[in-house]
Amino acid sequence: MSDGSGKTALVTGASSGIGAASVRSLSAAGFEVVAAARRVERCEELAREVGGRALALDVADPDSVAALADELPELAVVVHSAGGALGFDEVAAARDSDWVTMYETNVLGVMRVTRALLPALERGGNGFIVIVGSVAGVEVYPGGGGYTAAKHAVHAVARTLRLELLGKPIRISEIAPGLVDTEFAEVRFRGDREQAAKVYEGMTPLTAEDVADTIAYVVTRPPHVDIDYVAMKPTAQAGPRDVHRA
Numbered sequence: 001m002s003d004g005s006g007k008t009a010l011v012t013g014a015s016s017g018i019g020a021a022s023v024r025s026l027s028a029a030g031f032e033v034v035a036a037a038r039r040v041e042r043c044e045e046l047a048r049e050v051g052g053r054a055l056a057l058d059v060a061d062p063d064s065v066a067a068l069a070d071e072l073p074e075l076a077v078v079v080h081s082a083g084g085a086l087g088f089d090e091v092a093a094a095r096d097s098d099w100v101t102m103y104e105t106n107v108l109g110v111m112r113v114t115r116a117l118l119p120a121l122e123r124g125g126n127g128f129i130v131i132v133g134s135v136a137g138v139e140v141y142p143g144g145g146g147y148t149a150a151k152h153a154v155h156a157v158a159r160t161l162r163l164e165l166l167g168k169p170i171r172i173s174e175i176a177p178g179l180v181d182t183e184f185a186e187v188r189f190r191g192d193r194e195q196a197a198k199v200y201e202g203m204t205p206l207t208a209e210d211v212a213d214t215i216a217y218v219v220t221r222p223p224h225v226d227i228d229y230v231a232m233k234p235t236a237q238a239g240p241r242d243v244h245r246a
């Protein structure tokens with residue numbers, strides 16, 4: 001095991017859910033953590049709690065990503081947690097703006113932030129990229145076309161990076177969770193809390209902390225160990241549609 005003493009970790013999507021929990025787990029592992037998201041006031045509160053830093057970041061805005069990179073000349077870990085789903089429409093009724101947003105955040109966001117920070121990760125000596133993918137990156141379900149297409153795309157980006165970074169001191173890991181109780185469903189259903197609550201009805205989902213624990217585990221392995229891909233689901237979930245509800 002190697003801890004994070006003296007090393008900096010950036011978490012995107014740190015204002016909520018898996019990102020916020022990862023700020024805490026990485027901080028507990030000894031990293032100096034930079035929490036970044038659009039709702040920077042939430043990141044500032046979290047940074048105060050863990051003794052880290054907060055930065056405003058919109059991964060869909062190239063200028064915002066460039067400004068982030070200027071602040072981080074050397075980096076040990078990037079956790080890409082910014083992302084999510086928007087809508088639950090079948091392809092026949094797909095809304096262009098939903099798909100564009102999902103691609104911008106889940107796919108282009110990961111590409112832009114990675115591209116901007118690769119030099120800083122290489123400078124750090126033992127860089128680590130964690131991509132929060134999803135079970136939706138390898139499976140599909142009706143109504144999930146836009147989200148599953150985006151998460152399949154980011155799965156491909158992760159596999160591509162693994163090949164492109166071979167021989168460099170940068171590891172990469174994709175963490176692919178099933179149902180996690182965060183603001184994810186509320187965002188997907190455009191603020192409809194009743195509909196969002198149904199996603200987790202009658203079953204025990206993963207918590208953001210469960211996923212963040214795994215992220216901290218993965219990045220604290222010795223430098224010769226790269227845990228490429230982790231699929232994790234609640235015990236009551238076998239696939240996107242196969243959920244046992246009491």
Ligand SMILES: NC(=O)c1ccc[n+]([C@@H]2O[C@H](COP(=O)([O-])OP(=O)(O)OC[C@H]3O[C@@H](n4cnc5c(N)ncnc54)[C@H](OP(=O)(O)O)[C@@H]3O)[C@@H](O)[C@H]2O)c1
Pocket residue numbers: 012013014015016017018019036037038039040057058059060080081082083084085105106132133134135176177178179180181182183184185187208
């Ligand atoms: N919850 C699940 O069931 C589940 C399962 C599998 C995978 N995932 C994935 O896990 C990741 C984290 O989601 P979550 O479950 O923690 O949901 P969440 O609580 O809704 O958090 C999503 C985070 O993404 C950030 N974000 C969204 N758009 C952004 C943008 N343009 N620029 C910067 N940050 C942005 C949000 O911050 P701001 O709005 O403040 O910018 C927020 O911090 C996502 O990639 C999601 O697809 C979730």
